[in-house]
Structures are given as C-alpha cells and as structure tokens.
Amino acid sequence: MSAEFDELQLRQYAERDLSHDPFTLATRRVTPDRRVTPTRRLVESRRATETRRSMANRPESVPRRLTAARRTTDARRATDSRRADDETHTRDTLLHELQVHQIELEMQNDNLRQTLLELEQARDRYVDFYDLAPVGYLTLNDKGMISEINLTGAAMIGVERHALLNHRFSQFLNPEYRDRLYRHFLHALASDDTQSCELALQRGDNSAINVQLDCICLNKQGQAPLLRVVLTDITERTKSEEAIRKLAFYDTLTQLPNRRLLDDRIEQTMAACRRSGEYAALMFLDLDNFKPLNDHYGHGMGDLLLIEVAQRLLSCVRGIDTVARFGGDEFVVLLRELDTDESVSRAQTALVADKILAALAEPYRLTSHPADQTTITVEHRCTSSIGVVLFQDQVHNCEELIKNADIAMYQAKHDGRNRIHFVNPDFVPDTIDCRLTTTDRNPHE
Numbered sequence: 001m002s003a004e005f006d007e008l009q010l011r012q013y014a015e016r017d018l019s020h021d022p023f024t025l026a027t028r029r030v031t032p033d034r035r036v037t038p039t040r041r042l043v044e045s046r047r048a049t050e051t052r053r054s055m056a057n058r059p060e061s062v063p064r065r066l067t068a069a070r071r072t073t074d075a076r077r078a079t080d081s082r083r084a085d086d087e088t089h090t091r092d093t094l095l096h097e098l099q100v101h102q103i104e105l106e107m108q109n110d111n112l113r114q115t116l117l118e119l120e121q122a123r124d125r126y127v128d129f130y131d132l133a134p135v136g137y138l139t140l141n142d143k144g145m146i147s148e149i150n151l152t153g154a155a156m157i158g159v160e161r162h163a164l165l166n167h168r169f170s171q172f173l174n175p176e177y178r179d180r181l182y183r184h185f186l187h188a189l190a191s192d193d194t195q196s197c198e199l200a201l202q203r204g205d206n207s208a209i210n211v212q213l214d215c216i217c218l219n220k221q222g223q224a225p226l227l228r229v230v231l232t233d234i235t236e237r238t239k240s241e242e243a244i245r246k247l248a249f250y251d252t253l254t255q256l257p258n259r260r261l262l263d264d265r266i267e268q269t270m271a272a273c274r275r276s277g278e279y280a281a282l283m284f285l286d287l288d289n290f291k292p293l294n295d296h297y298g299h300g301m302g303d304l305l306l307i308e309v310a311q312r313l314l315s316c317v318r319g320i321d322t323v324a325r326f327g328g329d330e331f332v333v334l335l336r337e338l339d340t341d342e343s344v345s346r347a348q349t350a351l352v353a354d355k356i357l358a359a360l361a362e363p364y365r366l367t368s369h370p371a372d373q374t375t376i377t378v379e380h381r382c383t384s385s386i387g388v389v390l391f392q393d394q395v396h397n398c399e400e401l402i403k404n405a406d407i408a409m410y411q412a413k414h415d416g417r418n419r420i421h422f423v424n425p426d427f428v429p430d431t432i433d434c435r436l437t438t439t440d441r442n443p444h445e
Contacts (some may be wrong), residue, residue, distance in 0.1 A: 007268055136211075136231030142224045144168050144185060153231050157209065158203035169229075174200040174208055182215075188215040198234065210238040251325040253303055254310035262324040263331055266398045269336050274393045276337075277346035282407035283333040283353060285386040287360070288417045292330040293380050297368070301378060302329075304366045310381075312359040316352060332402070338390075345390055346422065353386050353420045360384045363420065383418035385409055390422070 090174040130137060136153025139147055146164050154161040177199040194216045200208050214230040246252075249261035257265065265421060269280045287309065291300050294302040306329065313323045313331060322334040338345035361383050368376045387408025389401055404423050405440050412421035 002296050017061075026420050080103065084410075108309075135233075136229075138169070138228040138229050138231065140169055140185075140229060142189065142226075146171060147226070156203075156209065156231055156233060157201060157208070158205055172201055172203075174202050176200075183226070184213065184215070188227055189217050191217065209233055209235045211235075254307055256310050256314075256331075257322060257324040257327060258323070262322065262326070262334070263398045265322045265324075265334055266401060267353075269334060270391070272336065273391065277340050277392065279338040279340070279342060279390055279392045280388045281335040281338060281345065281349040281352075282391070282401050282405045283335070283356070283386050284326070284388075284402065284409045285356065285384045286409055286413070288327040288383040288385055288413070289380075290382060293378075293382070297376070297378055301366055301368050301376070304368060305364055305380060305382065308364055308366070309360060312362075313356060316355045316359055332405070342390065342392075349388055349390065350420065350422075353388060356418065357384060357385065357418060385412040385417050386420045387412055387418060388422045 012053070047338075057385065057415065061328050131151040133150060133152055136150060138149040138153045138154045141147050145166055146169055147166070149161055149164050151161065154164055159172070162174075170181055173181055180197065181199060184195060184197045194214055196212060196214050198210065198212050201211050202208055210233070212232045212234050214232070216228050218228060219224045237262070246255070248275065250256065251258045266282070272278070273280050287305075290302065290305065293305060306325075310323065310327075313333060319331060320336050322332075324332045324334070329385060333352075333356070335349060338348050361381070364378075364380045364382060366378045366380060368378070387405045389405045389408065391401060398443060408421045408423045412419045415421065
C-alpha cells in the first residue's frame with residue numbers, strides 16, 4: 001500500500017509541475033480523468049525526429065533521395081514536354097483547320113462570284129429578251145394602271161416608257177374599244193385562265209393599230225391581283241382578213257356587198273320583220289343605157305360608170321340600208337325598218353326610189369387614162385328601171401324576193417324605162433302576162 005501511494009503521489013506532483021511548463025502545455029494535454037496525452041503537434045514532431053534519425057543511421061538514403069529527386073525532375077520535364085508537345089500539336093491542328101476553312105471560304109467566294117456573274121448575265125439576257133421581244137409585255141394593277149412595260153410595248157403605243165407608267169391603259173385605246181376592254185379586264189381578273197381579245201390602240205401620233213391582248217391574272221396572298229398582258233400587233237393580219245372578207249363578200253369594182261352578203265342581209269331583215277311587224281322593201285334596178293357606153297368606149301369606161309352609180313346609190317339611202325351589186329349593171333337596194341303600215345311603207349319606199357331615179361339620171365362625166373397616156377373624158381347620160389317588192393312576215397325566201405323584184409324591174413322597162421314598178425301583194429309570177437321574153441331581157445339595155 002505504501003509503495004502504491006508513493007507512486008501515485010509522485011505522478012500527481014509531476015503532472016502539477018508539467019501543467020505549469022509552457023512546452024508541456026503546447027505539446028500535451030490533460031484529459032478529464034487526469035491523464036496526460038500528447039497533442040498532434042507533439043506527434044508530428046516525434047515522427048519527424050524519428051525520420052531524421054533513421055535517415056542518419058542509413059548511409060544509402062542520400063543517393064536514393066537524389067535518384068528520387070532526379071526521377072521526379074525527369075517526370076516533371078517529361079510531363080512539361082508532353083504538355084508542350086500537346087500544345088504545339090493543338091496549335092498546329094488549329095492552324096491547319098484555320099487554313100482549311102480559309103481555303104473553303106475562298107472556294108465558296110469564288111463560287112459566289114461565279115454565280116453572281118452568271119446571274120448578272122442571265123439578268124442581262126432576260127432584259128434583252130424582255131425589252132426586245134417581238135411582242136409587247138406589260139403589267140396592269142387592279143385599277144388598270146400600267147406598272148411595267150417593255151420597249152416593244154411602248155413602241156406599239158408610240159409613247160416613251162416613262163410616260164406610260166402609272167397611267168391607265170384604257171386612255172391609249174380607240175374610244176370605241178374602251179367598254180370592251182373594261183369587260184375583258186373584269187373577266188380576266190375573275191378567271192384563272194388566259195383571256196384574249198382584240199382591240200385597236202390609239203398611238204401617240206393619232207394613228208391606230210390592231211392588237212391582240214392575251215391576259216392572265218396573278219393572285220398572291222396578301223397582295224392585290226396583277227394582270228400580265230401580252231400585246232401582239234395584228235394589224236397586218238387584220239388587213240389580210242379584211243381583204244379576204246372583201247373578196248368573199250364585196251364586189252371588187254364598186255366595193256359594194258356582193259350576192260353572198262346580200263343574201264345574208266336579206267335573211268336578217270326578214271327575221272327582223274317577223275319580230276317587229278315592220279315592213280321592208282327590196283329594189284332591183286338596172287341601168288337603161290349602159291351597153292352603148294361599153295361598146296363605144298370599152299369596159300374601162302363602163303367600170304367608171306358603175307363606180308359612180310354605186311356612189312350615187314349610197315348617197316340616197318340610210319346607214320342601216322344595204323346597196324349591193326347583183327352583177328353586170330344590176331344593183332339591189334334593201335330598205336330596212338319601214339313602218340308597220342303597208343301604205344306608209346309603200347310611200348317611204350317610193351320616196352327613196354324617186355330619189356334614186358333622179359340621182360342616176362344626172363349626167364356622168366367620166367375620165368379615162370388608157371395605156372397610151374392620153375386622157376379621154378366622156379359625158380354620158382344613163383337612166384334606170386326599178387322593180388320594188390314590199391315584205392313583212394310573209395313566207396318568202398331570198399331567191400323568191402329577188403325573183404319577184406327582178407320581174408317587176410323588167411315590167412318597168414317594158415313600161416318605158418326610167419320608172420318604178422311595185423309588185424302587187426297578190427302577184428304570182430307564173431300568171432303575169434307582161435313578163436318579157438328572154439331576148440328582151442338584155443342586161444345591157
């Protein structure tokens with residue numbers, strides 16, 4: 001017991017002394033159960049001391065340390081070299097990629113420049129084709145104003161291109177065609193198909209040309225409709241068609257309707273009479289003293305007389321009436337839209353017939369220029385005999401009407417010439433006693 005007590009007492013004294021020592025306070029600590037334990041600082045210090053002692057006791061530690069240091073240095077150098085190589089490689093790779101991109105950009109620029117050049121060339125070709133096309137191209141907005149036009153179209157109208165823009169196309173038309181253009185314009189705007197019509201343009205120098213309009217409407221969502229128009233000059237074609245029409249339906253000498261056109265006019269007049277109940281009249285006339293002129297001075301002088309007769313006949317009738325050359329020195333006059341009363345219509349017809357007789361009886365002064373350059377002037381007197389048929393809604397045909405008027409005309413010749421003979425409504429050609437024989441019915445009398 002005594003020994004244990006002494007040991008415990010000595011420990012307490014030691015701990016008391018150590019608790020006041022600064023080094024002990026820094027390196028050791030007292031636990032709650034009064035045990036003294038080393039601190040972390042003391043543990044690290046002891047380990048370092050032991051390491052130094054062990055290294056000092058081992059002679060080979062210095063070379064090993066040097067070798068380890070060299071290995072570390074070499075490893076660091078290798079790492080730095082690899083890093084430098086990697087950086088160099090990355091830099092070279094980036095430079096190469098930049099060069100590749102630069103070459104690609106240059107190639108793309110070359111392609112763009114080539115494409116731009118081709119586009120400019122294509123645009124120049126388009127402009128040349130557009131402006132120098134053999135037809136006129138123009139664009140009309142929904143108000144009928146010209147927004148675009150090529151040089152050919154401007155030349156057709158006869159006005160400078162800049163003076164046509166933002167002007168109504170209708171003001172460059174012949175006034176009588178403006179209503180037709182308006183109807184065609186509305187129809188074209190409402191249709192998806194190409195619409196065509198023929199009009200007459202009034203050019204800047206007041207001359208006129210015939211054109212064909214081919215129009216198509218362009219409708220884009222959110223935009224006002226546009227009308228693309230192709231103008232084709234058909235003046236020569238129209239003249240050719242008119243010449244063919246004249247050859248087919250008009251007498252080449254007098255320019256009066258021929259027998260074919262006369263038949264059509266008679267059919268139209270008969271249909272109009274049936275609808276309106278009005279009378280019409282057909283006059284068949286023949287020149288009384290035509291053959292001696294032909295025999296003595298030749299057919300050239302006779303042609304001059306026929307031309308003059310045609311002009312005098314036209315001056316005696318209205319615009320709605322028809323004067324036709326039937327053949328030789330025979331003419332037909334068709335009077336339309338007379339009165340609904342027969343007696344009044346007969347009086348109106350007699351008035352016109354008397355006027356024709358007086359006009360044709362006037363002397364003719366005819367001047368001819370034969371091939372030998374000598375001038376021949378002839379004064380000739382010539383009368384006419386006229387047969388007249390009134391008709392309304394009777395069942396007649398062209399041939400029957402002309403036949404009855406022809407018989408009435410020869411009756412007028414038989415009665416003394418230079419006179420008018422009306423066909424009796426009850427007239428029957430097969431029973432008439434005054435019908436002339438074939439030898440008496442000489443067309444050159």
